[in-house]
Amino acid sequence: MTAALMAIFTTIFASNLPTPLYAVWQVQWGFSSMALTAIFSVYVFGVASTLITLGSLSDKLGRRQVLVPGLLLTIISSVMFMFADDIVDLGLARVLTGIGTGIITGAASAAVVEMEPDGNWARGATLSALFFTLGAFAGPTVSSLALRWDIDAGFWPFALIVVLCVTTIALLITAPWPAHLGQRRADFSWRTWRPTTIRLPREMLGVFAFAGAAISLAWSTGSLYGSLGPSLATNLVGIGDRSTAGLFAAAWQLLAGMSQFACQRQPVSRMLLLGPSTLMIGLLAMAAAVLFSSPWIFAFATIATAFGAGATGVVAIASVSEVAPPAERGGITSAFYLLAYLTMATVVLSLGFVSDLVGLGNSILGFTAVVSVAAVGLIIVAVRSGRVTLFS
Secondary structure, three states: OHHHHHHHHHHHHHHHOOHHHHHHHHHHHOOOHHHHHHHHHHHHHHHHHHHHHHOOHHHHHOHHHHHHHHHHHHHHHHHHHHOOOOHHHHHHHHHHHHHHHHHHHHHHHHHHHHOOHHHOHHHHHHHHHHHHHHHHHHHHHHHHHHHHHOOOOOOHHHHHHHHHHHHHHHHHHHOOOOHHHHOOOOOOOOOOOOOOOOOOOHHHHHHHHHHHHHHHHHHHHHHHHHHOHHHHHHHOOOOOOHHHHHHHHHHHHHHHHHHHHHHOOOOHHHHHHHHHHHHHHHHHHHHHHHHHOOHHHHHHHHHHHHHHHHHHHHHHHHHHHHHOOHHHHHHHHHHHHHHHHHHHHHHHHHHHHHHHHHOHHHHHHHHHHHHHHHHHHHHHHHHHOOOOOOOO
8 A cells, every 4th residue: 555655646746846847947948928838738638638548447457557657657757857958848748747647646546445454445535635635745845945955956856756756666566465456357458448438427417517617616726826826926926036936836735635634524515605715715815915916915815725725626526426326436537537637727728828918917817807706606506506505
């Protein structure tokens, strides 16, 4: 189980590590905001394409047989980052990172749940989420500290990923591994294998649309911090130190993860109000931080949007999980996350495009307005559908 948890941590660490470095590369090589967000987004398309095609491969080929190639791809992408000379190198490295992430996260999470003693799937899922959160926090933290200490932030953090991947591969190969997880099925054949099929039952369309809107709100805000967050902090909010700006992105990931854990035991009806409302307050604070160039207001916005996004994400996942038929849950979950990833990429690319046209500040203000209106709309739909009552 340790090897599977290490695989989750390492791949999420790798996928989030470049966040504080985007703005540095942008200044160094002089590319546009649209190009910056494109670098971020190609990772998403790498993950999404892998979910579509290889999402169920580890069920038949074996968890370990899928995890090791995924980690090798992460090593290759990290080496490409270390020796990148231009934006094309960055884009290729991000694509490989996305493919590796798509391969690893599903297989490793399934392995953790399956190896949990006494079939305690809830504890296994919680452990997976914990290591996911730790990786998302550690990535931008390490690269921000490398910037602060001026120790070649474009090289050594990625070298650390290589070390983590090699260590994890060694654990996967040498550690005792349950036969039903470590071996491919006897009836598996590459000739007869087909990519993952994603199908959505017609009766779930309404719930799926509602949950998809909720997760899109949450992940859109996270993608803002992950792509343009450091640029926003340095160019608009008055945070002069790039390493400090990167730590805001790391803090957002940690707080969003903590919010998800804190909200798991809360009634969904309560989270339907609290999540979008807190997210909207945070977005309004972000707009104020841009207008008044206030680091303190931006700090409050980071806290509020992270907790709001975490709570809204829990609502989305719970809404789908409660009504999905067990026999089709895997495909429905894949479709759900595919929608979330594609929405995140679309929002990020749109932000980059608009930023080049009207400026970063105006694009951020427009983003906060659009997502705030969408959050209000989500609450209204929840009330009208009977999912929540304002007065009880």
